[in-house]
Amino acid sequence: MPQTEIGTSDRLLAELRGWVERETPSTDPKAVNGLLDVAERELRGVGALVERHPSGREGYGDTLIARTPPEAPWGDGPCVMVAGHVDTVWDHGMLAGPMPFRIEGDRAYGPGIYDMKAGSFMAFHSFREILRQKIPTKRPITLLLTPDEEVGSPTSRAHIEREAERAAAVLIPEPAGGLTGSCVTGRKGTGSFTVKVHGRSAHAGGNWSEGRSAVVALSRLILTIHGMTDLDRGVTTNCAPIWGGTRSNVIPPEAGCRVDFRVPSLEEGARVVAAIRALAGEPEDGIRIEITGGLNRPPFPETEATLALHARAQALAQAAGYALPKQHRGGGSDGNFTAVMGVPTLDGLGCTGAGAHAPTEHIRWPDLAPRCAVLCGLMETLG
Ligand SMILES: [Zn+2]
Numbered sequence: 289m290p291q292t293e294i295g296t297s298d299r300l301l302a303e304l305r306g307w308v309e310r311e312t313p314s315t316d317p318k319a320v321n322g323l324l325d326v327a328e329r330e331l332r333g334v335g336a337l338v339e340r341h342p343s344g345r346e347g348y349g350d351t352l353i354a355r356t357p358p359e360a361p362w363g364d365g366p367c368v369m370v371a372g373h374v375d376t377v378w379d380h381g382m383l384a385g386p387m388p389f390r391i392e393g394d395r396a397y398g399p400g401i402y403d404m405k406a407g408s409f410m411a412f413h414s415f416r417e418i419l420r421q422k423i424p425t426k427r428p429i430t431l432l433l434t435p436d437e438e439v440g441s442p443t444s445r446a447h448i449e450r451e452a453e454r455a456a457a458v459l460i461p462e463p464a465g466g467l468t469g470s471c472v473t474g475r476k477g478t479g480s481f482t483v484k485v486h487g488r489s490a491h492a493g494g495n496w497s498e499g500r501s502a503v504v505a506l507s508r509l510i511l512t513i514h515g516m517t518d519l520d521r522g523v524t525t526n527c528a529p530i531w532g533g534t535r536s537n538v539i540p541p542e543a544g545c546r547v548d549f550r551v552p553s554l555e556e557g558a559r560v561v562a563a564i565r566a567l568a569g570e571p572e573d574g575i576r577i578e579i580t581g582g583l584n585r586p587p588f589p590e591t592e593a594t595l596a597l598h599a600r601a602q603a604l605a606q607a608a609g610y611a612l613p614k615q616h617r618g619g620g621s622d623g624n625f626t627a628v629m630g631v632p633t634l635d636g637l638g639c640t641g642a643g644a645h646a647p648t649e650h651i652r653w654p655d656l657a658p659r660c661a662v663l664c665g666l667m668e669t670l671g
Contacts, residue, residue, distance in 0.1 A: 289607055290665040292414065292423045300656040301396060304409045307374075308389050308398035311382065312349075314375035320349030320435040323374050327412055327433055328352060334419040336431075343443035349375070349435030351444045353451065354415060361424030368670045369430045369455035370415065370663075371448055371622050372408030372462075372638075373437030376400030377645050386647055395641075396653040406651045407461030407638025408433060414664035426671045427456055437622055440480075440584050445625060452626040457597060457670050460623040460635040461663055463644055467652065469659070470615040472636030473598050475588035475627075476522065477557050478620035481547040481564055481581035483509060485532070488574045489541035499539025500574030503532040506543040509567055509577065513547055516563060522552035523560060524618070547581070550618050557583045585620035586628040593632035597670075601634060604665040608658045637663050 294300075312320045324340070331338050336354040343350060356362035378399035383389060389398040398405075415431045417423070430451055434444035441448065452458055464470060485506045490499030510527045517524050525547060532543025547564065551557040561582050568579040598614050605612035615636070623635035639659050641651035 290661055290668050292417045292421055292664050292668065294414070294417065294657055294660050294664055297654050297656040300409070300413065300660060301653045303413070304401070304406055304656070305389055307405045307409050308401045309383060311378065311380050311399060312375050313379050314377070314436050314439045315347060316380065317343070317347060317349040317435065319380070320375055324350055324352045324433060324435070330416055331412070334416050336415070336419055341447060343435065345443055348443045351435060351447045352433040353447065354431040356419065356425070356428045358428065361422060362428050364428060366454055366456040367428040367430045368425070368457050368459065368667055369432065369451055370411045370459045370461065370667060371432040371434065372404055372411045372460070373434045373622070374405070374408055375435050375438050376403070376405070377438045387649070391653065394652050394654055395650040397650040399649065402463045402639065402641040402649050402651050403644035404462050404638050406641070406656065407463060410638065410656070410660040410663050411459070411461050414660060414667055418664070418667065423668060425668050429667050430455065434622065441622055441625070444622070448622050448625050449629065452629055452631045455626070455631055458623065458626040458631050458633040459637055459663065459666055460621055460633065461638040462621045462623070462636055463638045464636050464640045464659065465615045465617070466642055467640055468613055469610070469640040469655065470613045470636060471598065471601060471634060472617050472623065473594045473614045473634065474590035474616040475620055475624055475635065476550040476552055476618050477554070477583055477587035477624065478585045479549050479557065479561065479581065479583035481579055482544065483547060484544045484578040485509070485542070486576045486578075487539070487541050487543070490539045492537045492539055496539065501539050502543035502575070503540045505571070505575045505577065506530065506532055506545060510545060512567065513564060516560060521556060523550065523556055525549045525560070551587060553587050557587065585624035588624040588627035588633065588635070590616065591632070594627070594634060597632050597634040600670065601637070601662055601666060604662045608661045610658060612662065
């Protein structure tokens with residue numbers, strides 16, 4: 289068990305509720321920064337060294353970085369880095385509408401509670417209590433609270449990578465794997481494309497032969513890209529959303545779609561990216577296809593160092609009275625960025641629950657304290 293006094297799950301849930309009841313869509317920097325203000329006040333209050341980095345781009349919140357002071361009992365040198373996002377996929381109005389914060393038995397519901405306010409709160413709480421209680425740690429601790437993970441971390445990625453360069457290990461309290469509570473030792477790489485198809489409009493009755501339908505060309509392209517899915521190789525593609533055309537009596541001059549893809553390795557990533565980009569150009573008279581995009585999060589490989597981190601976490605979990613299995617996940621996280629740099633990274637250290645990105649999103653709240661014990665124990669003892 290950690291030396292830090294963490295408190296009970298009830299106590300954690302009461303404060304976490306305040307985080308959930310501040311809605312923080314990735315797209316609303318004021319809302320995201322409002323929650324960061326709350327965290328910053330608390331962290332400064334216990335003596336953390338806090339930096340706020342404005343995104344420098346319109347439409348994104350800040351990145352908050354908090355460090356233990358470079359003195360006893362925390363010391364100097366390579367740190368243990370903990371990174372969580374405070375943005376969610378939910379727009380404003382979910383709390384007042386279909387997703388009010390509520391507790392039903394073991395479940396606590398609310399927008400973003402599972403992905404990943406519970407985990408980010410656990411990281412914040414552990415860090416705050418280590419400082420407040422002056423608990424010695426083997427290494428300095430760096431905490432990142434980021435504003436834009438759910439939209440690919442465009443503004444926080446540079447901070448995450450820069451801090452990871454100085455880190456001995458990275459802990460990511462993204463949601464635990466369902467009710468088994470698995471943590472994550474590997475993830476697929478993820479990427480996306482935007483496809484734009486240009487055709488030629490014409491009257492759908494009088495001049496049909498002069499038209500070139502962008503919608504038909506896009507449809508062929510979608511079938512080709514969808515067909516690149518290879519479940520045995522761990523490659524998936526998904527075309528959505530799609531758009532095109534103006535009226536039913538006009539041959540559509542424009543159409544397009546977004547493409548999401550997932551790959552198990554950098555080699556597969558390069559292969560899929562090349563195959564999709566090769567579809568751009570002028571496949572037939574009057575049709576032109578533009579494709580932009582590529583790999584965003586590189587694959588997060590399972591390494592010996594990751595497995596060693598998992599073994600440490602398992603030992604702490606056992607002391608807290610539960611098993612901590614591991615899993616690989618199709619979804620990406622900020623752990624992909626640090627893992628591919630070769631920094632030992634353990635992910636999925638957040639709370640148990642289900643329904644990420646779905647209206648049924650919830651955590652199993654009695655697990656807050658035992659899950660936080662493992663995260664806090666790792667922060668204290670990783671060497
Ligand atoms: Zn997340």
